[in-house]
Amino acid sequence: MKYAVLIMNTPLAATLSADEYSAWNGEIFAWYDKYTANGKLADPGNQLDDVSKAKTIRGTTVTDGPFIEAKEVVGGYSVLEADTIDEAVEVAKTWPGVDRGLITLEVRPIVEQPAM
Amino acid sequence: MRYAMLIIGEEGDWSALSPADVDAEMARIYAWLEKWSAKIDEGGAELDSVKTAKTIRGGVVTDGPFIEAKEVVGGIIFLHTDTIEEAAAIAAEWPGVESGRTTIEVRPTVIR
Numbered sequence: 588m589k590y591a592v593l594i595m596n597t598p599l600a601a602t603l604s605a606d607e608y609s610a611w612n613g614e615i616f617a618w619y620d621k622y623t624a625n626g627k628l629a630d631p632g633n634q635l636d637d638v639s640k641a642k643t644i645r646g647t648t649v650t651d652g653p654f655i656e657a658k659e660v661v662g663g664y665s666v667l668e669a670d671t672i673d674e675a676v677e678v679a680k681t682w683p684g685v686d687r688g689l690i691t692l693e694v695r696p697i698v699e700q701p702a703m
Numbered sequence: 704m705r706y707a708m709l710i711i712g713e714e715g716d717w718s719a720l721s722p723a724d725v726d727a728e729m730a731r732i733y734a735w736l737e738k739w740s741a742k743i744d745e746g747g748a749e750l751d752s753v754k755t756a757k758t759i760r761g762g763v764v765t766d767g768p769f770i771e772a773k774e775v776v777g778g779i780i781f782l783h784t785d786t787i788e789e790a791a792a793i794a795a796e797w798p799g800v801e802s803g804r805t806t807i808e809v810r811p812t813v814i815r
Contacts, residue, residue: 589748591748591750591779593769593776595769630746632746633705633707633746633781633812633813634812634813635707635810635811635812635813636810636811636812636813638810640787640810640811641808641809641810642787642788642790642791642808642809643806643807643808643809644791644794644795644797644800644806644807644808644809645800645803645806646800646801646802646803647795647801649791649795653808654709654711654774654806654807654808655770655772655774657770657772659769659770661709661776664707664779666746666748672755672757676757676759676764679759680759680762680764682759685759685761685762686761686762687761688760688761691758691759691760691761691769692758692759692760692769693756693757693758693759693768693769694756694757694758694759695750695751695753695755695756696750696751696755697748697749697750697751698748698749698750698751700749
């Protein structure tokens with residue numbers, strides 16, 4: 588089964604110094620290397636650029652900015668391969684900074700559509 | 704450039720549709736996917752209901768989504784276009800956007 592991990596930055600992440608941020612980035616790169624190598628990561632996905640660069644399309648109107656103003660916003664997306672959601676959660680818990688409250692993660696099953 | 708399309712809507716909307724309406728909507732979605740296949744990058748996914756989500760915050764795992772909101776992210780599609788305006792124009796054709804049922808947030812991705 589594939590599970591999506593929505594990666595949300597918390598306000599705490601914005602309080603890091605440049606050095607702390609750079610060290611944290613190193614941990615994140617190491618995490619992706621490790622879980623790519625051991626096959627738990629089906630797709631590393633992407634980091635999304637800042638919400639200030641988003642465009643939202645609602646009805647026939649395009650506006651600058653995200654669809655919802657929130658303290659925590661989706662900042663990235665990855666896909667895990669696991670047998671159960673609990674196994675996916677165990678892997679997700681090791682994402683750097685989750686234990687320190689820098690990041691909140693939402694794990695969701697992916698729906699497999701029949702071939703077109 | 705690679706852009707992410709976050710597809711956002713109210714989950715109840717789909718369960719309120721008749722099976723025939725669901726089929727018709729899926730046909731419109733498949734037609735959109737086919738029309739824009741040259742612009743669509745790998746890596747997109749339809750996400751299961753937020754009811755099935757688990758959230759990890761500060762080491763604590765809870766059932767449900769990270770935020771309680773009427774509109775939730777239900778899927779993600781990656782587009783490859785020259786500009787965000789081009790991506791937004793393609794996103795505007797996603798079925799249900801015009802009628803206001805679905806909202807799309809288009810975001811640039813960060814290349815590392």
